[in-house]
Amino acid sequence: MSQAADAKDDQTGRFAVPGKPRPLSPHLQVWRWHVTMLASILFRVTIGAVSVGALIVLGWLAALAFGPEAYTGFLTVAASPFGLFIGFGLTVVLFSFILNGARHETNDLGVGLSLKTANTLASLCVWGPVVLAVLFWAALFATGRAVL
Amino acid sequence: MSEPRFKNRVKVSERHGSGEWKIERIALAILVVLGLWVAASAFTLAGSGYDGAMDWFANPLNAVLAGLTLVVFFGYISIAWKVIIEDYIHRAGNKALLLGLVNIVCLLATAAGVFFIVRLALGSAPLPAGLGF
Numbered sequence: 001m002s003q004a005a006d007a008k009d010d011q012t013g014r015f016a017v018p019g020k021p022r023p024l025s026p027h028l029q030v031w032r033w034h035v036t037m038l039a040s041i042l043f044r045v046t047i048g049a050v051s052v053g054a055l056i057v058l059g060w061l062a063a064l065a066f067g068p069e070a071y072t073g074f075l076t077v078a079a080s081p082f083g084l085f086i087g088f089g090l091t092v093v094l095f096s097f098i099l100n101g102a103r104h105e106t107n108d109l110g111v112g113l114s115l116k117t118a119n120t121l122a123s124l125c126v127w128g129p130v131v132l133a134v135l136f137w138a139a140l141f142a143t144g145r146a147v148l
Numbered sequence: 149m150s151e152p153r154f155k156n157r158v159k160v161s162e163r164h165g166s167g168e169w170k171i172e173r174i175a176l177a178i179l180v181v182l183g184l185w186v187a188a189s190a191f192t193l194a195g196s197g198y199d200g201a202m203d204w205f206a207n208p209l210n211a212v213l214a215g216l217t218l219v220v221f222f223g224y225i226s227i228a229w230k231v232i233i234e235d236y237i238h239r240a241g242n243k244a245l246l247l248g249l250v251n252i253v254c255l256l257a258t259a260a261g262v263f264f265i266v267r268l269a270l271g272s273a274p275l276p277a278g279l280g281f
Contacts, residue, residue, distance in 0.1 A: 061264040061265065062260070064268060065267050065268055071198045075197070098180055101177075105173065105176060139191070146194055
């Protein structure tokens with residue numbers, strides 16, 4: 001904490017009264033981990049991951065627009081073990097986005113904020129994406145849409 | 149200083165921010181619904197090959213929904229990144245630079261995506277053809 005008392009280079013705005021820095025709010029290191037906190041952090045991670053995912057989808061659109069040859073190249077990469085791994089990750093991210101989005105919207109309406117409901121919703125958003133992605137890919141393999 | 153305004157006993161934003169928040173909420177609500185459609189579409193398109201994908205885009209409903217998803221998504225994600233950047237980056241210069249960068253990337257990605265989708269929906273010839281090479 002070298003910057004703790006450095007008022008000149010402070011970016012936190014806690015030196016509003018000179019010489020009397022206000023305490024920093026507690027952060028990840030001091031908070032007891034809780035599932036609502038985990039869901040919130042994972043939604044931020046999802047925002048980052050879904051941004052990358054969108055660029056991959058953009059690459060898919062480009063490959064399709066550049067014709068059969070480019071598209072075959074894209075499909076070859078997508079069907080490789082690495083491509084399937086990325087594809088699985090993308091479905092986890094998609095379901096995480098949907099579930100966390102629904103949770104966020106629910107809570108923004110002022111609904112589902114009781115301790116019990118908030119915990120349940122958060123748990124759904126943490127584990128739901130993985131379960132849904134596994135089911136999604138099980139269905140893909142079962143119907144022969146994806147092959148290993 | 150004017151008196152703080154209240155609505156349903158909740159303090160209302162005095163400058164700006166509530167409008168952005170509202171746009172973010174509306175966009176996310178739309179995206180949750182469209183996300184389900186994206187999942188269903190991904191399931192349909194998986195393993196359908198080039199012809200299957202082209203047939204899928206030939207359906208105007210799919211093309212319109214794809215375009216809508218793209219525009220709303222990049223609109224939402226630019227605000228989402230703005231919220232994250234404003235949380236962690238406090239130096240004015242760096243913050244403005246990052247926010248500008250995010251907006252440029254989002255605009256370019258939207259423009260490119262809409263361009264591809266329109267061509268696919270119209271069944272245009274594979275791409276280098278339309279670029280004048």
